[in-house]
Amino acid sequence: MITELHSQRLYLRKMKASDSLSMFKIWSDPDVTKFMNISNFTDENEAKDMIQFLNELAQNNKAIRFTIIEKESNHIIGSCGYNSLDFENSKTEIGYDISKTFWGKGYAPEAISSLLDYAFTHLKLNRVEAKVEPANVNSIKVLEKLNFTFVRYSEKERKISWKAYRFKYLFEINKRLILVPLPILNQSVGFFNFCIKFKSLTQSWKKLIKKSEVSLFSHLVAQSCYIQFYKCERTTKLKNK
Incomplete structure (x- = not known):
């Protein structure tokens, strides 16, 4: 090693x-x-x-x-x-x-x-992952800068210490990953742009939005991801017709 x-x-x-x-x-x-x-x-x-x-x-x-x-x-x-x-x-x-x-x-x-x-x-x-808590904005910006892809939002992932349960985002980067940059939140939220896989499943975003434990901020993130993905998916389908 x-x-x-x-x-x-x-x-x-x-x-x-x-x-x-x-x-x-x-x-x-x-x-x-x-x-x-x-x-x-x-x-x-x-x-x-x-x-x-x-x-x-x-x-x-x-x-x-x-x-x-x-x-x-x-x-x-x-x-x-x-x-x-x-x-x-x-x-x-x-x-x-x-x-x-x-x-x-x-x-x-x-x-x-x-x-x-x-x-x-x-x-x-072939794949490198990084788990980041939603409040850790600086770390998320670092991963975004390096072209990591937002994969999913995982709940109640226990930390190694007994400090607490926390929510985390999962990011990953692949050797041969085609990224589709999508604006996630509008300026009123004042956050950053995720890059998500175009092949992400619409259903996964629906489930995420329905989760009662998700904070308002995370709800906006998920909802915006879903809307932007739907628009992108819809546009592609129309072009293919």
């Missing part, structure tokens, strides 16, 4: 026990862990245990986590990696976190691009 990756500004290497203090500073920040599968750490030993756990998964080819280092300063600025590796189904799920000090510099998409390149080119996987 690969132990390091490089991009223009970043160096990604396998996590080391000596990274514990730097990672503790990141993982103890509630603004960073807010949308992660952990509660913010309160002791450096928690970071040590987490690094050991992640490296054990890597040894068994089940997952791998990289420490992200800024080349210019040689500072540890976060972590990213493959949360799960499913070679049988040729897919993986990615995760990432960046120190708040380094937000807004484009480091997240740069790191993820390295993960995508390695997953498709060297691991020979």
